[in-house]
Amino acid sequence: MITVALAKGALLEESVMRFKKAGLDFSSVLDPNNRQLMIPSSCGRARALLVRNGDVPVYVAFGQAELGIVGYDVLREQQMPVAHLVDLSFGGCHMAVAVKASSSYRCASDLPPHCRVASKFTHCARTFFDDLDLPVELVHLTGSVELGPLTGMAEAIVDLVATGRTLQENGLVAIEELFHSTARLVGNPLALRLDSGPLQDIVEGIRTTNENTSLSA
Amino acid sequence: MITVALAKGALLEESVMRFKKAGLDFSSVLDPNNRQLMIPSSCGRARALLVRNGDVPVYVAFGQAELGIVGYDVLREQQMPVAHLVDLSFGGCHMAVAVKASSSYRCASDLPPHCRVASKFTHCARTFFDDLDLPVELVHLTGSVELGPLTGMAEAIVDLVATGRTLQENGLVAIEELFHSTARLVGNPLALRLDSGPLQDIVEGIRTTNENTSLSA
Numbered sequence: 001m002i003t004v005a006l007a008k009g010a011l012l013e014e015s016v017m018r019f020k021k022a023g024l025d026f027s028s029v030l031d032p033n034n035r036q037l038m039i040p041s042s043c044g045r046a047r048a049l050l051v052r053n054g055d056v057p058v059y060v061a062f063g064q065a066e067l068g069i070v071g072y073d074v075l076r077e078q079q080m081p082v083a084h085l086v087d088l089s090f091g092g093c094h095m096a097v098a099v100k101a102s103s104s105y106r107c108a109s110d111l112p113p114h115c116r117v118a119s120k121f122t123h124c125a126r127t128f129f130d131d132l133d134l135p136v137e138l139v140h141l142t143g144s145v146e147l148g149p150l151t152g153m154a155e156a157i158v159d160l161v162a163t164g165r166t167l168q169e170n171g172l173v174a175i176e177e178l179f180h181s182t183a184r185l186v187g188n189p190l191a192l193r194l195d196s197g198p199l200q201d202i203v204e205g206i207r208t209t210n211e212n213t214s215l216s217a
Numbered sequence: 218m219i220t221v222a223l224a225k226g227a228l229l230e231e232s233v234m235r236f237k238k239a240g241l242d243f244s245s246v247l248d249p250n251n252r253q254l255m256i257p258s259s260c261g262r263a264r265a266l267l268v269r270n271g272d273v274p275v276y277v278a279f280g281q282a283e284l285g286i287v288g289y290d291v292l293r294e295q296q297m298p299v300a301h302l303v304d305l306s307f308g309g310c311h312m313a314v315a316v317k318a319s320s321s322y323r324c325a326s327d328l329p330p331h332c333r334v335a336s337k338f339t340h341c342a343r344t345f346f347d348d349l350d351l352p353v354e355l356v357h358l359t360g361s362v363e364l365g366p367l368t369g370m371a372e373a374i375v376d377l378v379a380t381g382r383t384l385q386e387n388g389l390v391a392i393e394e395l396f397h398s399t400a401r402l403v404g405n406p407l408a409l410r411l412d413s414g415p416l417q418d419i420v421e422g423i424r425t426t427n428e429n430t431s432l433s434a
Contacts (some may be wrong), residue, residue, distance in 0.1 A: 003368070018390065025394040035386075036369060037361050037364050037367075037387075038364070038368070048359075049364060051360065051364065052358075052359045052360035052361065052363055053359075054359040055358050055360060055361070056361055057357060058356060059364075059368065059370065062356065062370050064369065064370045065368075106347075128404040139275060139279065140275070141268075141269075141272050141275060142269045142270075142272055143225075143250070143268065143269035143272065144254050144267075144268055145274070146254070147254050147255065147266060147268065147276075149257060150254075151220070151266065151276065151282075152281060153253070153276065153279050162253075169252075169385075170254075171386045177286065204224040
């Protein structure tokens, strides 16, 4: 039995599609009435775990799922020991430093030393500011990070930006990009090494579909 | 201008009610079409920040909100420097250790040393198992913790239990309670010390309503 970890939310529909093209149909997770967290594939030889974005690498790293699809942002933040297999090119967004549009900061190094920076991605933010040699005080928030600068708690935020609409609605502007993020197929390293074929078939199926999708895009 | 931090989700409606009875009306946050995160009170002398549960203590501790309402579970987990003002008695639930109903464990000390325990509340869990002198490996998950035992990743979970329905649906059973949790009114210690009256009036208003509610209940 192959188990795959799928992230609830924005990546789910396309993740299901990619596995379907590789022969594993988990379409029933897309049913809005679905309350199950563990869903068998229609062929019966696999099951999907429907989990939060941030939990996909955990289930894959601990081997409870052999494969998973998750955003590169989560992989960068969590640093779990999973094998990065395929860049699936969808779910594109970037991790960015943003400040109030009315501020005078035009790049991250303009920020004053020891200022506060709010983020859900404090590991990514720490690495970025350490590389810049700019000491900042990171404030970990779990949501609505844009309130940080609006309330005066933080001078800047580090957050994911897809369309930029949320920033704009809150009078914020991105001033520097940390990295670009897309959905990735990841795997449990030991499961891949011990695999006698079936896992590799799915990985290859997804890789082929991905190359065709990229070519036709 | 007084700022209060309100938690999105299960506690929101009753939190708005309690502030309303103390003279601050933030009813507009309950409008399902509301997209604003910072909402003025109808009297104009206060505003509410609508944030995630876990972020309430952060905004209060950093002084961006003078008051806030949040679950005791979050306060125990985060250990932020906020003043605990009033136990509001609503939103009751308990933090519990749960295992598969089919397992032989009947209390937490039955768990095998070095087993894995999954939780969103790893600080609470760590303190509990340390006090028990039972070494366990904690796995931090961000949601659907009940999948931990179901997939075999963890022997047990530490999670909030309100009605017990989620546990039951997943074939799990609570075997030990860590603590009972209810909504709490918290405040920024410095703001309370520097207050010339208005904050204390609101705290007293909420305290009085709370005592009347408790008496009539």
